[in-house]
Amino acid sequence: xxxxxxxxAGNFADVxxxxxxxxxxxxxxxxxxxxxxxxxxxxxxxxxxxxxxASRTGEWRDGIGRLRxxxxxxxxxxxxxxxxEAIAAFNPPGGLELYxxxxxLVRQWLRTQDRLIACELEPVAAAALQQNLGxxxxxxxxxxxxxxxxxxxxxxxxxxxxxxxxxxxxxPNEFIRLAEALTTAHRKWPKGIYLLWYPIKDRSxxxxxxxxxxxxxxxxxxxxxxxxxxxxxAGRLTGCGLIIVNPPWTLESEIQMLFPALARCFSQRExxxxxxxxAGEK
Numbered sequence: 693x694x695x696x697x698x699x700x701a702g703n704f705a706d707v708x709x710x711x712x713x714x715x716x717x718x719x720x721x722x723x724x725x726x727x728x729x730x731x732x733x734x735x736x737x738x739x740x741x742x743x744x745x746a747s748r749t750g751e752w753r754d755g756i757g758r759l760r761x762x763x764x765x766x767x768x769x770x771x772x773x774x775x776x777e778a779i780a781a782f783n784p785p786g787g788l789e790l791y792x793x794x795x796x797l798v799r800q801w802l803r804t805q806d807r808l809i810a811c812e813l814e815p816v817a818a819a820a821l822q823q824n825l826g827x828x829x830x831x832x833x834x835x836x837x838x839x840x841x842x843x844x845x846x847x848x849x850x851x852x853x854x855x856x857x858x859x860x861x862x863x864p865n866e867f868i869r870l871a872e873a874l875t876t877a878h879r880k881w882p883k884g885i886y887l888l889w890y891p892i893k894d895r896s897x898x899x900x901x902x903x904x905x906x907x908x909x910x911x912x913x914x915x916x917x918x919x920x921x922x923x924x925x926a927g928r929l930t931g932c933g934l935i936i937v938n939p940p941w942t943l944e945s946e947i948q949m950l951f952p953a954l955a956r957c958f959s960q961r962e963x964x965x966x967x968x969x970x971a972g973e974k
Contacts, residue, residue, distance in 0.1 A: 697735045697817075697860075698745035702752030702791035704958040705932040708918050709711035709737065709858065709889045710797055711950060712934055712943070714775040716854055716885060717801045719940035726805035727743050729849035731856045734795040734810040736820035738782070741791055756791060758957055768953045771946055794856055795825060802830050807850070809834060811841040842873050846883035855881075858889040867897035871904035878910050878937065885938045892919060892931035905935060905970050912972030914939045916947050918965045920958045935970070944973075 700706065720727045722942055733873050741743075746750040756779065764772065778800040782790045802808060808831045814816040818835040825831050834841065855877065859866055867890065870926070874886060888917060898917070905913055919931030936943065944967065951965035 695799065697793070697835070698739050698743065699749045700751050701739035701746055701793065702754040702757070702944075703749075703929075704751075704918075704920060705755075705889075705891065705929060706791070706793075707755050707958075708932055708951075708954060709887075709934065710794060711772060711775050711954070712796065712916070712936070712947065713794060713856065713887060714778070714801070714935075715943055715946050715950075716887060717798060718774055719807075719942060720852065720885075720948060721801065721803065723852075724805075725852055726803075726807070726808045726850045728809065728850045728853040729798045729802075730809045730811070730841065730845050730848070730853070730892065731795045731798065731858075732811050732841045733857065733859050734812045734821055734838075735793050736812075736817045736834075736906055737793050737795045737810070738820075739791045739793065739825035740789070742789055746791075752788075752791060757788065757958075759954075760788060762898065762957045764953055764957075768949055771864060771950055795821065795831075798856075799828075800827060806830060806831070807848070808832070809841070811836050811838050813837045827852040839869065839873055839897055843880060845875050845928065846877050846884060851883070854885045854887060856887050856889075861891055868904065871901050871908065874905065874935075874937070875908040875910070878908070881925055882911070882939065885940070888935040889936075890933050890935070891929050892917065892933055893929060898933055901935070902970055903904065910937055910971055912938050913969050913970040914944060914947075914967070914972075916951065916956055916965070916967050918958075920955070933966075 778797050782792050809836045812821045822833045914936045917933040921930040955965050
């Protein structure tokens, strides 16, 4: 795998994914019963925004850099608070030097009874992930293929929780593979929450993913997309999308508040968002 997330850490797509991730975990925390989070493609876990990779692209400046200084309505700021507070915990007061990926964000939100499985196959990233997560009874780091992990570790013994699936999308068939892997995992754990992230560079892959998920007979599937530039744009990332299976009952209304605000924050030329049900509630 050649993908290096350090070049893109903290960009607008990371913010979109992690803002929604925070809302899901906050919902899970609302009940005292334990939950487990399984991160199938966890990456290195922590990224240096002043390092050579992030400095080369500077994508974080138009992502988390903008978000931290943007003016939001009180309701939106409240929804973003757990996410922004978790990022602040890794940085000096008022500063922004490091950006935590999904496994380290989740670790910040775990309670004593909750657990995290973070999976990464690429050797350099896997070693960094293990170091960044550290030793804890609540956290297990595994050097394993994420697609294998997606079906191998469900259902968890807690019977409550979330599976995060964020593959690198280097292969041309990864949208199809994502739909197939989700379908298999859902058969094993139909009551679990699944959060799938995907890039938007054109409509082909995202539309193929949506069509296959619609045919998969999954009960409740919410789709949320945010775009910051029109198509086409020379193969550049112009947006990102999330597929949420079994979303918490508050999530649709929260995204309805969050995404317009994020679209305005990150807009370059044209921006927009989509929120619809691929299956279930309408």
